Amino acid sequence: MSTPRSTSRPTARNADTPPGTDPDPANTPANIPASTAAAAPAQFTARERWTLLGASLWLVAGLQLDAFAHSTIPDLETFWTPWHAVMYSGIAACGLTLLWLLRSRLPQVVTYRSLLRETPSALRLPGIGMGLLLVGGGIDTLWHNLFGIERGLEIFFSPSHYFIIAGMVLVASGPALMLSASSAPSVRHLRGADAVAVVASAVLAVIPVQIYTLHASALAEPMLGTGPGPWWPISEDALMFHAYVGSTVLLLVPILILSRRWDLPLGAPTALVAAPAFVMCLVLGDPADAWLPVTVTVVTAVVELAARILTPGFRRLAPDARWVVLGFVAPIVVWSAVLGVSTVTEGGTYWNLHMISGLVSLVGLTGAGTAYVVRRLQVGSVPAAAQAPAAQ
Numbered sequence: 001m002s003t004p005r006s007t008s009r010p011t012a013r014n015a016d017t018p019p020g021t022d023p024d025p026a027n028t029p030a031n032i033p034a035s036t037a038a039a040a041p042a043q044f045t046a047r048e049r050w051t052l053l054g055a056s057l058w059l060v061a062g063l064q065l066d067a068f069a070h071s072t073i074p075d076l077e078t079f080w081t082p083w084h085a086v087m088y089s090g091i092a093a094c095g096l097t098l099l100w101l102l103r104s105r106l107p108q109v110v111t112y113r114s115l116l117r118e119t120p121s122a123l124r125l126p127g128i129g130m131g132l133l134l135v136g137g138g139i140d141t142l143w144h145n146l147f148g149i150e151r152g153l154e155i156f157f158s159p160s161h162y163f164i165i166a167g168m169v170l171v172a173s174g175p176a177l178m179l180s181a182s183s184a185p186s187v188r189h190l191r192g193a194d195a196v197a198v199v200a201s202a203v204l205a206v207i208p209v210q211i212y213t214l215h216a217s218a219l220a221e222p223m224l225g226t227g228p229g230p231w232w233p234i235s236e237d238a239l240m241f242h243a244y245v246g247s248t249v250l251l252l253v254p255i256l257i258l259s260r261r262w263d264l265p266l267g268a269p270t271a272l273v274a275a276p277a278f279v280m281c282l283v284l285g286d287p288a289d290a291w292l293p294v295t296v297t298v299v300t301a302v303v304e305l306a307a308r309i310l311t312p313g314f315r316r317l318a319p320d321a322r323w324v325v326l327g328f329v330a331p332i333v334v335w336s337a338v339l340g341v342s343t344v345t346e347g348g349t350y351w352n353l354h355m356i357s358g359l360v361s362l363v364g365l366t367g368a369g370t371a372y373v374v375r376r377l378q379v380g381s382v383p384a385a386a387q388a389p390a391a392q
Contacts, residue, residue: 044178055093056172062087122181129170136163165212172204188263195265203275210276218243219280225350248331256374273300291345299337320375327371331363
């Protein structure tokens with residue numbers, strides 16, 4: 001008597017089981033050992049990853065067009081614009097892509113419980129991001145119709161925009177998460193198209209954050225001080241200092257996150273710095289200040305090359321310690337170069353020795369602290385043994 005053939009779709013539960021976790025025996029095929037099924041990573045094809053990457057590019061490009069329109073058209077008073085059409089059609093493209101990715105990985109009858117349990121881990125954050133985009137887009141439309149179009153600094157603090165930016169970041173990170181899930185944790189090297197896809201995914205996730213923090217960024221235009229005069233704790237010069245600190249953190253974090261999963265391919269750190277630097281200056285800043293992203297990019301490339309050459313000499317240090325050292329040195333070198341080049345392009349900075357030395361020290365300590373936190377941050381459930389005392 002032959003066994004009836006199952007007509008249900010395969011779910012992501014087996015494919016997405018974390019290494020070292022016993023899968024549900026009811027969902028494990030009889031001819032595959034449980035240990036083998038537990039170690040099998042979730043599989044996403046290159047076509048699937050690149051499709052989501054293309055949809056993310058569409059979405060982020062719409063954001064850049066919208067940001068450029070807001071910065072160049074002061075009398076903008078309508079929601080119905082071509083750049084909004086690009087951005088919102090990008091949201092639709094990302095949503096349809098995620099539905100396509102989930103279609104073959106969920107049961108035929110999808111319930112709320114099965115959606116939560118069977119969605120592959122690599123698609124959970126993009127799925128949450130899609131929800132934020134839908135909520136933010138709906139609120140944004142209503143907000144504009146009730147209260148008008150934001151101008152100037154209002155753009156960066158509109159509540160609906162927070163949802164949209166957060167959603168873009170999570171959706172754009174999808175291709176990198178999918179590639180991570182498609183390979184075993186022991187696979188640390190990125191090559192060829194995979195390296196391009198991961199770096200592009202990270203860049204697209206970073207750019208919305210950089211755009212939305214333009215009001216506190218040292219990348220959009222030179223921050224070189226205001227000249228002699230009283231410098232109060234709350235002043236334009238203080239805000240410029242904060243911009244250097246904020247930009248240091250935002251530029252380091254994506255590099256550090258990727259370094260936890262992969263050995264970064266040659267040029268990846270430079271690309272993650274250069275892309276937002278050029279976007280900030282050329283799309284939202286003054287093209288006359290193009291020397292700023294050029295300087296940041298060239299010096300970052302030099303720092304990356306030097307770090308790769310010197311790495312063998314620091315083998316005695318743990319990887320986390322090497323990243324802390326690099327996090328301290330790199331911001332100092334990059335921002336010192338910016339201040340140095342400004343003496344040729346802008347006539348120099350208006351800050352004195354006390355301010356410049358303080359700025360250089362501050363960004364170095366900020367970079368080291370950022371590297372320490374990101375590299376050592378542990379994400380995961382607390383072991384049952386550690387929870388026992390708390391339960392008592």
